[in-house]
Structures are given as C-alpha cells and as structure tokens.
Amino acid sequence: MxxxxxxxxxxxxxxxxxxxxxxxxxxxxxxxxxxxxxxxxxxxxxxxxxxxxxxxxxxxxxxxxxxxxxxxxxxxxxxxxxxxxxxxxxxxxxxxVENERNRQLYDAVLRLPPGYREPVILFYYGGLPTRDVAKVLGITDTAVRTRLYRARMYLGKQLEKEDL
Structure with a gap:
C-alpha cells in the first residue's frame, strides 16, 4: 500500500x-x-x-x-x-456529540451491557452492516439484529425515565 x-x-x-x-x-x-x-x-x-x-x-x-x-x-x-x-x-x-439529546443517547449507549453496547456502536456509530458486525463479534447476523432490537428497547426505556 x-x-x-x-x-x-x-x-x-x-x-x-x-x-x-x-x-x-x-x-x-x-x-x-x-x-x-x-x-x-x-x-x-x-x-x-x-x-x-x-x-x-x-x-x-x-x-x-x-x-x-x-x-x-x-x-x-x-x-x-x-x-x-x-x-x-x-x-x-x-x-x-454536539447537541444534548445525542449526548444523552450516547451516554445511555455506554451504560448498555457489553453484549448490547458493542453491536450498537459498530452498527450505528461505526456504520458497519449487520453481517460485518456479526463477523467482528463472532456471532450470527440474527443474533446481531436481536441484540440491536433489545438495545433499542432498553435505550427507549432508559431515555423515557430520564425525561420524566
């Protein structure tokens, strides 16, 4: 190179x-x-x-x-x-992370359990497709999608609590 x-x-x-x-x-x-x-x-x-x-x-x-x-x-x-x-x-x-809402979201992502945090960061912040996230983490593509779904649900509940 x-x-x-x-x-x-x-x-x-x-x-x-x-x-x-x-x-x-x-x-x-x-x-x-x-x-x-x-x-x-x-x-x-x-x-x-x-x-x-x-x-x-x-x-x-x-x-x-x-x-x-x-x-x-x-x-x-x-x-x-x-x-x-x-x-x-x-x-x-x-x-x-420029605005407060994104900062709150990123802080909530960092508080996720590692099994959810890594796929979220690789997929949303790193821009990797789920198949590449699966390869990086050594899990199946389906497991990545499941973890992303569960992480979104967890984050939604956490952010909802913080907004109250």
Missing part, C-alpha cells in the same frame, strides 16, 4: 475507529493507543489478504482490546467494576 493510500485510509476511518476504541476501553489515552495499533495491524493484514478496510479495522481494534484485557487480568487481577467504569464527563466524546 502506498503512502497516499495509507494517509487516506487513516483520515477516512480514524474517528470511527477511535470512537469504537473509546467505547471499549473508556480512556482517551488507551483509545488513542488502541486506534494507532489497530491501523498498523489491520493494514499489515490487509496487504496480505485484501478485503474491507473498515471491517478489518474494527475487528483488529476489538481483538487488541480483548488481548489487553486478558493481559491485564493475568498481571493485575483486574476487577469487573473497573471494566464497567463510566467515562469522564470532560471526555472528548462530549465535544464530538
């Missing part, structure tokens, strides 16, 4: 991969590291195999995050509460 192609891919997909990484690790510094490493690894793999760049980037990002979690658990016996911690209110995501 030539330098111009590499720059184009980076500029085109950086924000989506970064937001996905941030939703996984909930830390700006870690998300930046994860995003950079995802681009490096995905592009090396793509040169060998071809295929959808966006799909590979999301898949590599998720796998790198899972590898980090496994490594942290082995080294520090990471607690489940630390994985589920909420992001800082002064986070970059707050700046990227």
């Amino acid at each position: 030539e330098k111009e192609d590499l720059e184009d891919v980076y500029e085109r997909y950086y924000t989506e991969v970064y937001l996905y990484a941030l939703s996984l690790c909930r830390n700006r510094t870690d998300a930046e590291d994860l995003t950079g490493e995802s681009f490096l690894r995905a592009l090396i793999c793509l040169e060998k195999s071809g295929g959808s760049i966006k799909f590979w980037l999301m898949k590599v990002c998720r796998n790198l995050w899972l590898d980090r979690l496994r490594k942290e658990r082995r080294l520090t016996s990471l607690l489940d509460e630390e994985i589920e911690r909420l992001p800082d209110s002064q986070d970059l995501l707050g700046e990227l």
